[in-house]
Amino acid sequence: MKNSKTRTVILLICGIIVAAYCLMNFIILPLYTRHWQRVQVPDVTNLSLAAAEKILRHSKLVPMRGEIRFDDAVPAGYTIFQNPVANSFVKKGRRVYLISSKGKRPVTVPQLVGTNMRDAQFSIVQNQLIVGRIAYESDPYYPDGVVTAQSIAPETEVMAGSVIDMTVSKGETMGGLFVPDLYGLTQDKAELLLKRSLLTKGRVSFLESANVAPGLVIHQSLQAGERAARGDSVHIILSKSPQAEALSW
Known part of the structure; x- marks a missing residue:
């Protein structure tokens, strides 16, 4: 009799536990968490x-x-x-x-101008860019095989895979230089400009002038814009005050 009561109590407790679990899991928790x-x-x-x-x-x-x-x-x-x-x-x-x-x-476009073509091509590929069209032109300043221009300026940020075109020097052709305009320049500035133009300063003479300040170029032996070859001499005449004595170098 006692064992029967004990069994009944155990079953009752188990039933309560199962009911509590179902109540918590299927009703209370869904209500609390709004599971639906x-x-x-x-x-x-x-x-x-x-x-x-x-x-x-x-x-x-x-x-x-x-x-x-x-x-x-x-x-x-x-x-x-x-x-x-x-x-x-x-x-x-x-x-x-x-x-x-x-x-x-983005990647940064490298400096190509002034480098030889092979190095420029390597630099383009190394920076995840694509070598585009290569044009060849005579150039009095850059030797044969050196890049003289690039389609996108250096230090510009572009997307990887962008195409970079280049212009490469074929060197200087005879008569490919142009004489610069020296009129109104001082002797020092005229010499510097001739040097940059790959030309040579020739004879320097002086001539009285009432219209131009003393020491400025009033005449050049090769006219501005005229074609010349590398190293050609350009003679210049500088103005002097009418009262100064004539000099010739």
């Missing part, structure tokens, strides 16, 4: 921000734009990462933070 309001987070990575936001709103979630990072694999404006992650369960109205891509990291 939980939704599964969709996967919106590798989608455009606009598409990702539309899908999240449709799922009763709130999209929030977060950090923007460089990414070589994901195009600019597309999502890289989301938090909470895809397929997790959250309450309706939960914020989902989106990290998006701003595309590939």
Whole structure:
């Protein structure tokens, strides 16, 4: 009799425990957590921000734009990462933070002018750029095979894979130089300009002039714009005051 009562008590206790578990698990906890309001987070990575936001709103979630990072694999404006992650369960109205891509990291265009063509090509490829059209022109300043111009200025930031065109010197051709305009310059400035133009200062003479300040060029033996060869001499005449004595070098 006593054993029967004990068994009944044990069964009663077990029944109470099971009932309490079911009550807690299926009624109280869902009421507390609003389990019926939980939704599964969709996967919106590798989608455009606009598409990702539309899908999240449709799922009763709130999209929030977060950090923007460089990414070589994901195009600019597309999502890289989301938090909470895809397929997790959250309450309706939960914020989902989106990290998006701003595309590939830009690269800097190297200095090519003044380097030989082979080094310039290597530098272009090394900086994740593409060698474009190469034009060849005669140039009085740069020797044969040296880059004289580039299509994009150095230190410019561009996208990897951008094309860089170059102009390469064929060296100087005979008669390929032009005589600079020396009129009104001092002797020192005239000599410097001739040197930069790969020409040589010739004879310097003086002539009285009432219209031009003393010491300035009033005549040159080769006219401005005239073609000349490297090293050609250009004679100049400088003005002097009418009362000064004539000099000739």
